[in-house]
Amino acid sequence: xxxxxxxxxxxxxxxxxxxxxTIGPGTVVHPKATIFAIAGPIVIGSGCIIEEAAIIxxxxxxxxxxxxxxxxxxxxxxxxxSVGNFNxxxxxxxxxxxxxxxxxxxxxxxxLVVPTDxxxxxxxxxIFGPAAERRIWSGRGRIQEADLRLKHAEYLxxxxxxxxxLRRGDGx
Amino acid sequence: xxxTIHYYCPCQSGESVQTPPPPxxxxxxxSFHPLHSLFFCEECDAVRCNRCVSVEVSGYxxxxxxxxxxxxxxxxxxxxxxxxxxxxxxxxxxxxxxASDPPDGGDGRPSVSLSNVGEPPFFLYCNHCRWDxxxxxxxxxxxxxxxxxxxxxxxxxxxxxxxxxxxEHFEPFLRTSSLSSLSHVPSTSSHHLPTSSATAAASAxxxxxxPGVGKYNPLARSRVGRDRTANKDEMPEYKSRMEIxxxxxxxxxxxSSDVEALRRMESAxxxxxxxxxxxxxxxxxxxxxxxxxxxxPLHSKVSKRCPSCRHILIKxxxxxxxxxxxxxxxxANYLPAxxxxxxxxxxxxxxxxxxxxxPSASDDRNAGAMMAGKSYPFHLAxxxxxxxxxxxxxxxxxxxxxxxxxSTAPEKARRTPFAVSxxxxxxxxxxxxxxxxxxxxxxxxxxxxxELGLEMGRxxxxxxxxxxxxxxxxxxRANVTVVGGExxxxxxxxxxxxxxxxxSYTYRSDDPLPSEDGAGTPSRTVAKTPEVKTFTFYTVxxxxxxxxxxxxxxxDI
Numbered sequence: 091x092x093x094x095x096x097x098x099x100x101x102x103x104x105x106x107x108x109x110x111x112t113i114g115p116g117t118v119v120h121p122k123a124t125i126f127a128i129a130g131p132i133v134i135g136s137g138c139i140i141e142e143a144a145i146i147x148x149x150x151x152x153x154x155x156x157x158x159x160x161x162x163x164x165x166x167x168x169x170x171x172s173v174g175n176f177n178x179x180x181x182x183x184x185x186x187x188x189x190x191x192x193x194x195x196x197x198x199x200x201x202l203v204v205p206t207d208x209x210x211x212x213x214x215x216x217i218f219g220p221a222a223e224r225r226i227w228s229g230r231g232r233i234q235e236a237d238l239r240l241k242h243a244e245y246l247x248x249x250x251x252x253x254x255x256l257r258r259g260d261g262x
Numbered sequence: 263x264x265x266t267i268h269y270y271c272p273c274q275s276g277e278s279v280q281t282p283p284p285p286x287x288x289x290x291x292x293s294f295h296p297l298h299s300l301f302f303c304e305e306c307d308a309v310r311c312n313r314c315v316s317v318e319v320s321g322y323x324x325x326x327x328x329x330x331x332x333x334x335x336x337x338x339x340x341x342x343x344x345x346x347x348x349x350x351x352x353x354x355x356x357x358x359x360x361a362s363d364p365p366d367g368g369d370g371r372p373s374v375s376l377s378n379v380g381e382p383p384f385f386l387y388c389n390h391c392r393w394d395x396x397x398x399x400x401x402x403x404x405x406x407x408x409x410x411x412x413x414x415x416x417x418x419x420x421x422x423x424x425x426x427x428x429x430e431h432f433e434p435f436l437r438t439s440s441l442s443s444l445s446h447v448p449s450t451s452s453h454h455l456p457t458s459s460a461t462a463a464a465s466a467x468x469x470x471x472x473p474g475v476g477k478y479n480p481l482a483r484s485r486v487g488r489d490r491t492a493n494k495d496e497m498p499e500y501k502s503r504m505e506i507x508x509x510x511x512x513x514x515x516x517x518s519s520d521v522e523a524l525r526r527m528e529s530a531x532x533x534x535x536x537x538x539x540x541x542x543x544x545x546x547x548x549x550x551x552x553x554x555x556x557x558x559p560l561h562s563k564v565s566k567r568c569p570s571c572r573h574i575l576i577k578x579x580x581x582x583x584x585x586x587x588x589x590x591x592x593x594a595n596y597l598p599a600x601x602x603x604x605x606x607x608x609x610x611x612x613x614x615x616x617x618x619x620x621p622s623a624s625d626d627r628n629a630g631a632m633m634a635g636k637s638y639p640f641h642l643a644x645x646x647x648x649x650x651x652x653x654x655x656x657x658x659x660x661x662x663x664x665x666x667x668x669s670t671a672p673e674k675a676r677r678t679p680f681a682v683s684x685x686x687x688x689x690x691x692x693x694x695x696x697x698x699x700x701x702x703x704x705x706x707x708x709x710x711x712x713e714l715g716l717e718m719g720r721x722x723x724x725x726x727x728x729x730x731x732x733x734x735x736x737x738x739r740a741n742v743t744v745v746g747g748e749x750x751x752x753x754x755x756x757x758x759x760x761x762x763x764x765x766s767y768t769y770r771s772d773d774p775l776p777s778e779d780g781a782g783t784p785s786r787t788v789a790k791t792p793e794v795k796t797f798t799f800y801t802v803x804x805x806x807x808x809x810x811x812x813x814x815x816x817x818d819i
Contacts, residue, residue: 225393225531228396230363
């Protein structure tokens, strides 16, 4: 059963959600996105963008908290227990449940972040390349990127309802 | 390993020998090429490969901004893009010119709406790894013409100044030596300098006699010529601009400062990797934090010519963004494309694919490999690219396997490792036509079965009746004909099953010119006489490795 503050968020009729999910206002969940709260609940913040074929799954009993203004691009798979704000998980990236993501991180396209031990990514970590190399972003340009994220979400909120059915209230 | 077919280009074999080298030798792989990399010269009626064509540059362009750079500026800009194209030193992707952030309102949301142009200072930013040039201290006041702004720093580097001095020192000697070599040798084709036709024409024009002016000759009788000759042979010693050791201390190449840095190193990422460093023109510091963005090197568009008749085989379009060609004489448009398959492995692969990809010993043996001591059929599919039907004849080249081992038993084994049987008569392949012009396949299949006159169920015949089924034309579909052959592998055979195959096909060409050879029909009525041409080429067929029979370790027994 899905519960949550659905008054301002936007969720589409085709997404498959199971379990106890809370989604903040202003978040855009595209059709064909999957949010599985199998073992424990998921709480997603405001202003997030979850694109098609993204999979957010919580296989642990603890609450999985996803912060504000994150972008989950197409085909990514996120199992982290906590995700901060303004992160970008790029296309087809996979992040394991052992990783905790802070703020302003960028996981590059098709990167596999699968450490065997528990790990917390610092703020401004950038993971890129086929070998998932890491470096710390200096943070220059983050305001422009934050602005872009907000505009992105705003544009989606405006355009998507014209082409897709929305799910309002409690979905089955 | 899937079976492959490669085509033979005779450029490596010398002028008299036209047959390809034996395929089991490792050096023979240089003469065989896949069909998509070969060209075909219509004048010479010959296959050309990338090694024998002569290449000339037809234009330079930047792969990022696709700007065509005129060849005069290429040297001036040191073969790199002169506009805003830089490559990230960390991940080597293209850098973007971005403006700095506006002053922060404090809560993350911009207090002032961001303008389109942005605010100075501008810097380079990598979208992929989030590196920015402000980390190495490179910022710009204007977002355009960045290469020019960086030019000052590049030119004042000590290595660059040293290089300029070297060039100035050698230039007079290069000029005199090139002129003298030109006057010795009139422009012949087998010159050691790789001249294109343009420069050959230019050098011939320069060496032409000008009336009233004596011809420059280093062996001249005049004293002026002798003096010049004397000067040409000796060179004054070159004095470098700075001591060799000084450059090392500036952080170029390993010495005590590098050792100190290595001692204090904390993680492996602090040292720049090889891929990050070898794009530089000279050695730079080893540390990742010292890596600078480089201007993107230019790519060139080449046109290729036949080495003997100078006919253009490949000529790309002038525009950098178009990938098409003005002239494209590739071998795939003239030679039939052949693919080879082993049907017993294809059946095995199809069933195995839905299962998990865990190979077991028996799987390895069945998939793609042949067991010693057995015989296997294989299918050759020929695709006809011409608009006329062709008659193809295949023949296997006799292989002389000379063993260089000491003991006699392996010699005996290598003498007959495998025997290949192919259909010996010529078979037709239909012409290439558009897809809607072909008839249904069902009719074709029915005819083929009647012709072969066998049930399809029998697979274990090794007698003459079995040969008719496996060896011969199996299928004719559109412009593809599948023929079957059989390979019998000896019990002691090892290595790969590779054999040279001679393919000759005849086709009707409608050349209006009178034919040179007497093979054409004597009566010459225009547009009625079929002019039949034959073309022959060699291929090498590689069917895959031979697995020796393991009698004791076989788990199936």
